[in-house]
Structure formats: structure tokens, C-alpha cells
Amino acid sequence: MVRFGVIGSEGAMGRALRAVIDTSDDEYAGGVDRAGDPATLAAGADVLIDFSAPDALARNLAAAQAAKVPLLVGTTGLDRSHHDALRQGAQEIAILQTGNTSLGVTLLAHLVREAARRLGPDWDIEILEMHHRRKVDAPSGTALLLGEAAAEARGIALADHRDSGRDGAGVPRAAGAIGFAALRGGTVVGEHSVILAGEQERLVLSHVAEDRAIFARGAVRAARWLVGRPAGRYTIDEVLGL
Known part of the structure; x- marks a missing residue:
């Protein structure tokens, strides 16, 4: 006990x-x-x-x-x-x-690490997350955890390649960037998707939390x-x- x-x-x-x-x-x-x-x-x-x-x-x-x-x-x-x-x-x-104690998210981060390592730097990585309207930090701790997994697989520092909040003109995607987008609204417990986009194909790895x-x-x-x-x-x- x-x-x-x-x-x-x-x-x-x-x-x-x-x-x-x-x-x-x-x-x-x-x-x-x-x-x-x-x-x-x-x-x-x-x-x-x-x-x-x-x-x-x-x-x-x-x-x-x-x-x-x-x-x-x-x-x-x-x-x-x-x-x-x-x-x-x-x-x-x-x-x-840890930024997330879900065992499903833990396995998701492992899969992201594997995908980023095996697909290589030619595949762009974007991380999309959504939470309830009362959440005060963005990107979420889980989104950053997933970004760290991708960065680790590529042998880079997330802080040097993180790209958040694109807005306006003249903001093309930087080579090697790991992008983040945060959505807020309603009572969403937590949704995260890691998008690996290559030439003419995309791999999307996702997790949906339905209850705390x-x-x-x-x-x-x-x-x-x-x-x-x-x-x-x-x-x-x-x-x-x-």
C-alpha cells in the first residue's frame, strides 16, 4: 500500500x-x-x-x-x-x-520520436493542440513535450527551432522549424496532433483526452x-x- x-x-x-x-x-x-x-x-x-x-x-x-x-x-x-x-x-x-501524465500521450511521444528520426529533416513538423477556454499557458505542456520528442530525434534544440504564432505577411516557414498552433474554447480536455508533412503525403499522429x-x-x-x-x-x- x-x-x-x-x-x-x-x-x-x-x-x-x-x-x-x-x-x-x-x-x-x-x-x-x-x-x-x-x-x-x-x-x-x-x-x-x-x-x-x-x-x-x-x-x-x-x-x-x-x-x-x-x-x-x-x-x-x-x-x-x-x-x-x-x-x-x-x-x-x-x-x-512531465508535461503530461497520460500513458497514451507517453506512447504518442515515443511514436513521434521514432517518426521524426526515421522520416528525416525533409518532413516538416507542425503541432496542433486544443484545450478548454480557461487554460492559461500556451503552447500546452503536452505540445512542448511532443516538440521536445521531435527535436531530440533530430538532434536539435527545440528552443532554436520553435515557431509559434505565425501571423501576417512575410512569415514563410523556416527550414527545420517545429511549428506550434494553440486553440482554446469550450470544455475541451485536451487534443494534440503532430503533423509530419512530406512531399505529396502527410502522417498525422493524434491523441484525444476525453476525461481528466x-x-x-x-x-x-x-x-x-x-x-x-x-x-x-x-x-x-x-x-x-x-
């Missing part, structure tokens, strides 16, 4: 995580939100799952380190300073950070996998043995 502590427990993902844990053989050790104390939560948990906000990461990471418990971070919108902090923290505890429960189930499985691992930085690919 694993005791799960949830940070960001009052959010949509936090509630979905509670529902999944409550129907398992594991234990919900508790949850905290903005005003809560992650240190107290960490002391009574075997693993922490963080779906809060980027500005809360430092406090949550410190709590996990102090309690010597692993940490799964599903928060999106992280910048370089956050990733630097996670790399430092991984010297003391097991950490898994898929992310909660993936996060719980990944967090359970993380328990007992030595200190280090892990990926959700490793949860599936990819």
Missing part, C-alpha cells in the same frame, strides 16, 4: 487524483492547496504528487527533500529555473517531472512506480519501459 500526498488538491486534477486513489488499494494521505503546508503532508506520505502552480514548486520541492520522499511534478508552465531546481533536488530524492481521469490514473501509476527508487531524475517513459 502506498500513501499518496496531493499538492493542489482542490484543483480539477487534485480532485481527479483523490477519486482514483480512493478506488484503489492505496491510501490518500491528504492534500494541500495554496494555504496548506506541504511539509506536514510530506511527513505522512510515501510519495507526493504536485499539480499546483510554478510559483509553488520551490516550497513543494523543499518539503519533499526534507521528508526524503519522492516527488512527481505534473505542473505545467515551468521555466528553466524550475528545471534547474528539479535537477538539484534529484541529487537527494527521486523526481519525475486518464491523467490521474497515469499520475498514480507513475508515482507508485517512483516509490523506492534511488535519488535521480526519471521520465514517464521509464514507467512504460520505453
Whole structure:
């Protein structure tokens, strides 16, 4: 039995995580939100799952380190300073950070990596995503995860080849660019398509999320996998043995 502590427990993902844990053989050790104390939560948990906000990461990471418990971070919108902090923290505890905890998306990223590597640079890559009207970051963390998979396969840095928000005249497609387009509206949970366009043919790899429960189930499985691992930085690919 694993005791799960949830940070960001009052959010949509936090509630979905509670529902999944409550129907398992594991234990919900508790949850905290903005005003809560992650240190107290960490002391009574075997693993922490963080779906809060980027500005809360430092406090949550410190709590996990102090309690010597692993940490799964599903928060999106992280910048370089956050990733630097996670790399430092991984010297003391097991950490898994991902832009998407869906196991289907994890496999999609693997397929994107394979397609980009095998088809080569002559195929243009465009990533299209759509989410509900309340989402505040764009492109989504999942879209960036897919872009990173494509860039890694080509041996390039996504930051140097990312192309977002084309508008107006005089904006031809740059050679080797990885394009992003973000759509927002309604109550869409999440849709992502990676388009690889070659001469007279296209390959489209897609994933549609119909309910947040898929992310909660993936996060719980990944967090359970993380328990007992030595200190280090892990990926959700490793949860599936990819």
C-alpha cells in the first residue's frame, strides 16, 4: 500500500487524483492547496504528487527533500529555473517531472520520436493542440513535450527551432522549424496532433483526452512506480519501459 500526498488538491486534477486513489488499494494521505503546508503532508506520505502552480514548486520541492520522499511534478508552465531546481533536488530524492501524465500521450511521444528520426529533416513538423477556454499557458505542456520528442530525434534544440504564432505577411516557414498552433474554447480536455508533412503525403499522429481521469490514473501509476527508487531524475517513459 502506498500513501499518496496531493499538492493542489482542490484543483480539477487534485480532485481527479483523490477519486482514483480512493478506488484503489492505496491510501490518500491528504492534500494541500495554496494555504496548506506541504511539509506536514510530506511527513505522512510515501510519495507526493504536485499539480499546483510554478510559483509553488520551490516550497513543494523543499518539503519533499526534507521528508526524503519522492516527488512527481505534473505542473505545467515551468521555466528553466524550475528545471534547474528539479535537477538539484534529484541529487537527494527521486523526481519525475512531465508535461503530461497520460500513458497514451507517453506512447504518442515515443511514436513521434521514432517518426521524426526515421522520416528525416525533409518532413516538416507542425503541432496542433486544443484545450478548454480557461487554460492559461500556451503552447500546452503536452505540445512542448511532443516538440521536445521531435527535436531530440533530430538532434536539435527545440528552443532554436520553435515557431509559434505565425501571423501576417512575410512569415514563410523556416527550414527545420517545429511549428506550434494553440486553440482554446469550450470544455475541451485536451487534443494534440503532430503533423509530419512530406512531399505529396502527410502522417498525422493524434491523441484525444476525453476525461481528466486518464491523467490521474497515469499520475498514480507513475508515482507508485517512483516509490523506492534511488535519488535521480526519471521520465514517464521509464514507467512504460520505453
